[in-house]
Amino acid sequence: MRVIDLLALLADYNQNTAVQMQSGEVVANIATYELATVLDAPRLTLLPKAGGHPHRLWELRVLLDRPELRNRYVYLQTPTGPVPAFGFQQRAQALVVN
Numbered sequence: 001m002r003v004i005d006l007l008a009l010l011a012d013y014n015q016n017t018a019v020q021m022q023s024g025e026v027v028a029n030i031a032t033y034e035l036a037t038v039l040d041a042p043r044l045t046l047l048p049k050a051g052g053h054p055h056r057l058w059e060l061r062v063l064l065d066r067p068e069l070r071n072r073y074v075y076l077q078t079p080t081g082p083v084p085a086f087g088f089q090q091r092a093q094a095l096v097v098n
Helices: 003-010 057-064
Strands: 018-023 026-038 041-049 073-078 081-084 088-090 095-097
Touching: 003 057, 003 073, 003 088, 018 041, 018 057, 018 073, 026 057
Parallel strands: 018 095, 041 073
Antiparallel strands: 018 026, 026 041, 073 081, 088 095
């Protein structure tokens, strides 16, 4: 999934909804992202953080909604390495990108 696809999927949700990510078997807060190009495919990897408060949806949109990031593929950092993001789940406490 590309950044622009993720932002389009999240557009209908309340902007104050918390957003987290699935990092292996653990749901973690999003710290920041890392940019890379692997085999000519531009990649944006979301990095987890331990503790703290989760980003709100509007904060994630501000972080990711830039023209140079929109066509990058979204990956999630796990303990075994980056894995592609395929969507998200709506859970009681937050939207979880997985």
